[in-house]
Amino acid sequence: MSQPAYAAAQSVTGRSPSRMAWERIKKDRTAKVSGSVILIFIALAILAPIFTWIIHSSPDAFHTETLNQEFGTQPLGKLGGVSGAHWFGVEPRTGRDIFLRFVFGARTSLIIALSATVLATILGVVIGLVSGFFGGKTDLVLSRTMEIVLSFPSILFALAVMPVLESVFQGWGLPQGNGTRITVMIFILAMFGWPYIGRIVRGQVISLREREFIEAARALGASRTHLIFREILPNLWAPILVTVALNIPTYITAEAALTFLGAGVIDPTSDWGAMLLASVPFYSVDPMFTFIPGFALFMLVLSFSLLGDSIRDALDPRSSR
């Protein structure tokens, strides 16, 4: 966009729309609180290895001495074995430290959700731009593709293709194990996620491409690539940012759901969905084991949703809650 001509008045400092949005966010209490919660989760995920050093344990170490010695199943002590050594208690049957599994689980969740978001956004933005800008047959093919992807029962299909894609990726030389499974999950989540952002970008591009500044750039002889990426894309960052912020929680829950259904990350890698799945046989005797990953997931999703709402409100002053 061009510089506003009236910004010349000396006493008034010109503020860009992004600067104004940032100032609105800084004043928003909800945004501050939810943003801080997210930062805490990210910090925990990054600092996870430090906790293994503080606690002198690892998320995979068995502490069978903390379990009922007669049966070797249930944690000793209150609240699933909460103690100075094991802050959130221990896992039934294995005695693995739940706090460590929780922080390392935050890692898995965030890595998968954020990578899937980035991949889906890139795909969605590029396809949406191309589809909206070129129109005609290109648009027909691309928007039909979006329609088809959206017609898939996504959870069901994702469950079914997990083993297939895993073997394909292994065929390409990726090792067997959770590394490959995580890659496949990111890939699948992005595959089903991009049409949501693609549709929005396409709609915006269709209305933008008829505007005068595009016509002017075209008259100046700008190339299509220049028009798409230099003229149109910079005008789209607000809707893209809002969609991304509101989509992240969906990826977090989708990842946990897939893992909970047995198609995601598997032992010994820590993951919240996997912890919930592992807690199912014990929820009636050791509710703490279910509660910790469930509550963590709730907090993270809630914070991202609230932050997403705040970002939307900040970027679009007309919208109000």
Added chain:
Amino acid sequence: MFSYLLRRLVSGTVVLGIVSAIVFGIFFILPADPARLSCGKTCSEELIVKIRHTLELDQTLPVQYGRFIKGIFVGRTYLKGTPAELNCTAPCLGYSFQTDQPVTALLKDRLPATASIAFGASILWLLIGLSSGIVSALRRGTWIDKFSQGVALGAASLQIYFVGLVLQFIFVNKLAWLPAPGYSSPLHYPVDWVKQMALPWITLAFLLSAIYSRLTRAGMIEIMGEDYVRTARAKGLSNRTINMKHVLRGAITPIVTVFGLDLGGLLGGAVITEYVFNIPGLGKLSTDAVANLDLPVITGTVIFSAVFIIVANILVDLLYAVLDPKVRIQ
């Protein structure tokens, strides 16, 4: 209207054809041999060859897919002309590798449980979502509005697989008010049906009503500012008439859209709900099929739920035109 419907049906069928081709084709990438999967662990080489022949797995992929599609519309006969002829009537989706039952029969068998969850829960969540949304909109800014919108925001961030376990812990294990969730036929055991379905209904309704509550509130508040509402007020209509007949009527369209898509998605298999509560519906059928690599059942369930999604999409668009006079279908 009619030509629009016809066009949508045609394009829906095309989409379904592509979805089925992708699902059908994807399992051919799998290194596992379907005949071996069907046969089980202790299986002789001769038997595998025989199965391959019986299930026509020795044909090329396009031939197999063609026969599969033909089976859906007109039925198909395996081992034609031999004494062991297997007649699979339309709509034929093949036979389960695990139980040898026709997939169509399995789907028919599991649909009632899924439909019970979907319809029961949807009635509940509409009631809760709409009423709390209406109250919020009418009492905007009061504590009741803040409370219900706060609950809605929290509920929208909760997960079925977490809330389901927590509620089960409270109501089944601790208080023992309800039996473990499951499915009994509503025709023969209506009381058991309600008791066993209660938790899935409540869990789903609690989480999903949040979206409806927020939609209703936002929609009504927006419509309240419209000129025609002011006109209605100026005409001296009662508040009740204005709110219910004019405001709610105007705000209902997006709710119907979301509702249709949610219901359609759920009818194709409430995958997570059925898994958490161990209810033998379509979702459980498909998760079990995935765990056992029961390819015909996986293909069948994916196609079946895609049908629900596509049909729900078409119905929603048609309803849109009926509900919103501004939308004209060409």
